[in-house]
Amino acid sequence: MVDKELMHRDVVPLNEADTPSRDRYHWYHSITGKVAIYLMLGILIAYGVGSGAGVFEVNRISHEQWFKQAATNSQITSYVIRNIYTSVTVKSNHEGQVISIESELPLGDDETVIQTGFNPSDMLTLVSTQTHNPAWLLLYDTKQGFTDTENGQKITIVDDSPNALALEEYYRGFATIGGKEYFVGSIPIVNLSGKLIGAVVSSIGERDALSATHNQLLKNTLMMLILILGITVVVVNWLVRNLFRPVPRLIQAVTLIADEKTDHVTPFQNQDDEIGELAKAIEKLRVAMVDRGYLQRMQEMAQKMEYMAHHDSLTRLPNRVAYRNSIDDRLIKLRTEGCIFNLLLIDLDNFKPVNDTYGHVVGDELLVESAARLSALLHEGDIAIRLGGDEFAILQHVHQDSISEAEALAQNVLQALHHPFACSGHIFSISCSIGISCAPRHGNTREDLFAHADLALYTSKSFGRNCFHFYSHGMTMNPSNNLQFSQEIENGIRNNEFFLHYQKIVRIGNGSTEGYEALVRWQHPMRGQLQPHHFISVSEDIGLIAKLGEWLIRSACMDAAHWPLNKTVWVNVSPHQLRSPGILDTIRSALQDSGLEASRLEIEITGSEQLDREDTLPILNAIQALGVGLVLDEFGTGFATLDYLIIFPFTHIKIARSLIDVLDKCEDSQVLVGMLVRYALQRGLKVTAEGVETAQQYEFLASLGHGEVTVQGYYFGRAIENSSVTMELEQEKMEVTCD
Structure with missing residues (x-):
């Protein structure tokens, strides 16, 4: 069962700094960023299409108005000319628009001035007064083209008309006059034979003045776009905070579960939407992980307790409990399968002086190194055991001959433990004493084998240590041994x-x-x-x-x-x-x-x-x-x-x-x-x-x-x-x- 206290724990708010997902990708890879980008793109496209259509429509209407105004000014100009020059006639199209003026004489020669009393400047001034814009009288020469009668400047067309001589016919569009661009209406002047002799031009204004309104419209459109984008940012931010705020938190919740951190209850489970359903699913996963973690910890604890119960905490070798279990298993195999084995009891010589002199830290290092050296000597089927203190044991699996194999292993142990030890900066040598009992030759019970190996170990110590002995019948361990050995030494000297x-x-x-x-x-x-x-x-x-x-x-x-x-x-x-x-x-x-x-x-x-x-x-x-x-x-x-x-x-x-x-x-x-x-x-x-x-x-x-x-x-x-x-x-x- 899941821990009830854990299940009812309050939701702990997660710090943004603790959100691992935010550092893993850029903001534009997140749902929030994508939604913001899509909204921005949609607004830009919609506004671009709308503003483009508006600009196009404004341009169209503006040009229509410019053309109508130019036509009106041309009509006014032709009207003024007909009132002044009675000898001229006009030619109109089907819409009634004057498209040419016929005159026997050029309008600006001396004879026409005498007849009418108006020179060209007076006539142009009267036209400008009526149209509120400048007007020009042009003379045409096949070599020079159209030139101003007053200053002799050449008039050029600036629009996209492919006809460089557009002024030879009725024309509405932009022209450069005196270094400035005007939108003009031009009526050609021909003689009675139809030959082009000039043109009268009236403008509706300069290009910059005419484009001011258009430019203002574009500026207003740009300002409106910036305003709409700003409003969009605010709206997107609001949407993100209210619609997508749970997403990073839920991502973090899943990440924590993946990292086996199941302390926090999943938020947003009370929402009545897809987010709430997702949060509930994540919470089920968290609960399952809590159960799994609890069982895993129990299993690990059981394994650890099992290991601690059967192994020495210092050397990591099997301990006395493991020794009893192992030797019992080998005795069973001895009876059922005939698998023989040897028991070697090993006692470190001079360990107590080292421990007393250098302290327990050095003594512990010595024991750990001794255990490592013993483990390095083992073959398949052998087990090294720490019985306690400076006492070790080896259960040796015998392949052929128990005596020869025990002797070889004992010699290796003596040599390995006699090699100098380096512990905490101190270098010293020790030795060991070994007692050996062979199963079933020296016993077929755990107690007999251990007692006989212990007697053999005592014998090795009695013989000066740093040696090994097999158990033999008649070995005893009593105070009389020392007395007997003492007498033997005295007799030896004598x-x-x-x-x-x-x-x-x-x-x-x-x-x-x-x-x-x-x-x-x-x-x-x-x-x-x-x-x-x-x-x-x-x-x-x-x-x-x-x-x-x-x-x-x-x-x-x-x-x-x-x-x-x-x-x-x-x-x-x-x-x-x-x-x-x-x-x-x-x-x-x-x-x-x-x-x-x-x-x-x-x-x-x-x-x-x-x-x-x-x-x-x-x-x-x-x-x-x-x-x-x-x-x-x-x-x-x-x-x-x-x-x-x-x-x-x-x-x-x-x-x-x-x-x-x-x-x-x-x-x-x-x-x-x-x-x-x-x-x-x-x-x-x-x-x-x-x-x-x-x-x-x-x-x-x-x-x-x-x-x-x-x-x-x-x-x-x-x-x-x-x-x-x-x-x-x-x-x-x-x-x-x-x-």
């Missing part, structure tokens, strides 16, 4: 299960070996050789990092003491270990017991966690006071930023592996690395680029032109045992001696 590998660090300028970085390994009696990420984080969590770190520092110093005096050893120390109360004593005693010079030991501080200024700065200052170098590891990512170089007494930086990895692919990384190198060298710091694996990366670093920069990575060799280091250094010594 039983010499831990050992060191060393990776070479080379100077770009001359290719010489500057020293080696100590990398700890664990030969676990049950699990085989373990990398640091399998046990360092766990050691920090269970409080054994200080004991393990003490072993590492002492062992590295003992090995390096047997190297040449110009070789340095780098030892990694975590921020957790820095906070242990015996770190200074550990370093001091390691140097004393091994006999290693303090300048040949450099302590690497990883940037995985934020350094507290109040707690860490005194410790670093004390270490530096011993003469030991301080290296800021993973510089350019994570917490290892430029402000650390200002706050803490670092003497050496290591540019992060993640920046070096893309040197040969990303121009921005090249610019950033170049800037970091120049900045560090200007501050008097040593610079090492770690993770160099290709010739292109090495060549770019060499192109910076700083021979004091050092590099390390697989391009120069993998980490090796101390015995191999000794042999390598002996070989280098022999080569130098030979050179």
Whole structure:
């Protein structure tokens, strides 16, 4: 049903400025303009025809009057001449109009003047007095034509008569006499033999005087036309306002409906004519649009609520509700169609420190980017889900082998999430831990699959994070695990299960070996050789990092003491270990017991966690006071930023592996690395680029032109045992001696 309040809303007048149709076409394209134009044209045509007919009739009547007046004046002229010259005779036509005068002698010669006592001037004066207009006596010569007897001027005809000698016969029309145009009546004078000897001409007035009335009539006609046009404009405007005023408003009403703006009731519905019917039809359309809009909004709202109920508002990934529905659907297909699948639970490592340090805005950006990277790894049939916090899940559709396909996806996830993140200007690296359960191998219910994947995830975290594990029978999650692992680490240190590998660090300028970085390994009696990420984080969590770190520092110093005096050893120390109360004593005693010079030991501080200024700065200052170098590891990512170089007494930086990895692919990384190198060298710091694996990366670093920069990575060799280091250094010594 349509909203009753909307249906009964008062009509809101629409502003002319809001009328979109008025700006879409010119006024003469509108109905109003067309009606006005048609009325104007009709009036102009009617008045033009009428005025043209009137002008024509006036011209006709005027010419008739002029001809009659000219004939009358000619009669008066012939009458005066006959009274004066008794010897003349006249010839008339059937209407009694005198058309010629016969005279034995010219009327203006001396003999006629003596006989009559009138000269031509007297006769013409008498004619002018009778006709109230000028008159002329003309003499005719075959060579000269007609000339005035008084001044000898030639008389010319100015009308359209094709006969240039029109004055030889009875003539009425315009003639030029003395430079002026007159409408005249001319009677030819002939002798007794019929030979033309002259003419007597009388006028009825000059052309301008005769045309004055005609011109006044035309002027009055023009004024009347202007008046009628003005009246027409007023009438058309009145018609437009009263007859066509609803049209633009109704056009606007339809336009608003087309734009889905249905707030205003259609006006003019109360008119009892076609406009009212049109308005009612538009109102029906508006009501239908209101109903349609209401239903559409309800449908959109339902879809939005459905989406919100099944998707995470931050990452736009499906949420726990969608996870339950999806895994239930897959379990049904597993039972009915045999479609197997894998469940991967993913937990971001070190997310809480990032969130606590940089704030929730950066944390949210990290989660969004992580979700995007996970989504990019999915294949057809896979679904990425955010379970909450920094926990994600992937339901993987298995095509052939569940184990191999899960391993491949897990490796891709580890690699994707280990790549550096750039959030709000901060660059840092994280990792993730993954637990995997396969259906139906590890369960055929939602609860079993999730619980088993969670146990596998816990195992991955126990093994140092940044790894994945499949669920296996016997996995448990209880506090005794930490106690057991703690005992295993202590036993490992006591039983010499831990050992060191060393990776070479080379100077770009001359290719010489500057020293080696100590990398700890664990030969676990049950699990085989373990990398640091399998046990360092766990050691920090269970409080054994200080004991393990003490072993590492002492062992590295003992090995390096047997190297040449110009070789340095780098030892990694975590921020957790820095906070242990015996770190200074550990370093001091390691140097004393091994006999290693303090300048040949450099302590690497990883940037995985934020350094507290109040707690860490005194410790670093004390270490530096011993003469030991301080290296800021993973510089350019994570917490290892430029402000650390200002706050803490670092003497050496290591540019992060993640920046070096893309040197040969990303121009921005090249610019950033170049800037970091120049900045560090200007501050008097040593610079090492770690993770160099290709010739292109090495060549770019060499192109910076700083021979004091050092590099390390697989391009120069993998980490090796101390015995191999000794042999390598002996070989280098022999080569130098030979050179």
